[in-house]
Amino acid sequence: MSIVTFERPLPQSLSPSRLQDFQACPRRFQHASIDRIPQPSTRATAMGRFVHYILENIFSLPAPERLAERTSDFLDLATTAILTEDVRTDLGLTDSQQESFIREGDKIAKNYFSMEDATTRKVEGIEQRLNVEINGVPLVGILDRLDREEDNSLTIVDYKTGRAPNPNFLSSVFANTELYAAMCEEALKETPQRIRLFYVGAGEIVERPVTPVVVEARRKAAATAWSNITTYYADGHFPARPSANACRFCAYKSLCRDAGVAVPN
Numbered sequence: 001m002s003i004v005t006f007e008r009p010l011p012q013s014l015s016p017s018r019l020q021d022f023q024a025c026p027r028r029f030q031h032a033s034i035d036r037i038p039q040p041s042t043r044a045t046a047m048g049r050f051v052h053y054i055l056e057n058i059f060s061l062p063a064p065e066r067l068a069e070r071t072s073d074f075l076d077l078a079t080t081a082i083l084t085e086d087v088r089t090d091l092g093l094t095d096s097q098q099e100s101f102i103r104e105g106d107k108i109a110k111n112y113f114s115m116e117d118a119t120t121r122k123v124e125g126i127e128q129r130l131n132v133e134i135n136g137v138p139l140v141g142i143l144d145r146l147d148r149e150e151d152n153s154l155t156i157v158d159y160k161t162g163r164a165p166n167p168n169f170l171s172s173v174f175a176n177t178e179l180y181a182a183m184c185e186e187a188l189k190e191t192p193q194r195i196r197l198f199y200v201g202a203g204e205i206v207e208r209p210v211t212p213v214v215v216e217a218r219r220k221a222a223a224t225a226w227s228n229i230t231t232y233y234a235d236g237h238f239p240a241r242p243s244a245n246a247c248r249f250c251a252y253k254s255l256c257r258d259a260g261v262a263v264p265n
């Protein structure tokens, strides 16, 4: 095991997805959050950002105007904001491939309207930034949407552009948003009562109630992860934990293989 002193400091705050990186594989967290080695965009990540951008703009319209036909109003803006030169290079997009990417993004965004009537939603926050400390863990994150229901409860809404999840793995699917529920509790002094995930590509909604037990479990998991992060940082060594799941879409496979980590193919 090689011990190093890191040139860069620990991040001042962590997002739920960075914490999830750490929980999946500490070495990945090191490369992404301490060494800050850029992760090239993939088609899936770029598409996710493209569709999120359109839906964010839809929800900045007055409620009666949140209609499927309005998505096309935001395609040029989304293209400029998301398909930057760097992203186009990462994806190796030709002009015709870019056109097909934009058409697909528009189709996915329009699909959202088959799942819910956006004109009736009472939205309390869009791309809402939360910056809190939970059990000594500095956390920062941005919620896609926070809705106020008719019974006055809050719902965390998250858009997903990937495939709908396998029902056997829902715990890991909800881990991020359940930590967001704990962050809302801290920041807003109100706990959202449910999490609603819109798989806009697949046209499926997956919903789960937020319970005090779940919130407490996510608080504890974040504290444990942060404690381990500070220990590994002080030790100068974040262990690699290769597994088929963690490594499949990891941008650091070649770095790990060069370092002698047995990364699955």
Ligand code: SF4
Binding pocket: 025, 026, 027, 028, 240, 241, 242, 243, 246, 247, 250, 251, 252, 253, 256, 261, 263
């Ligand atoms: S390739 Fe696998 S072992 Fe290496 S950082 Fe990524 S997830 Fe961890």
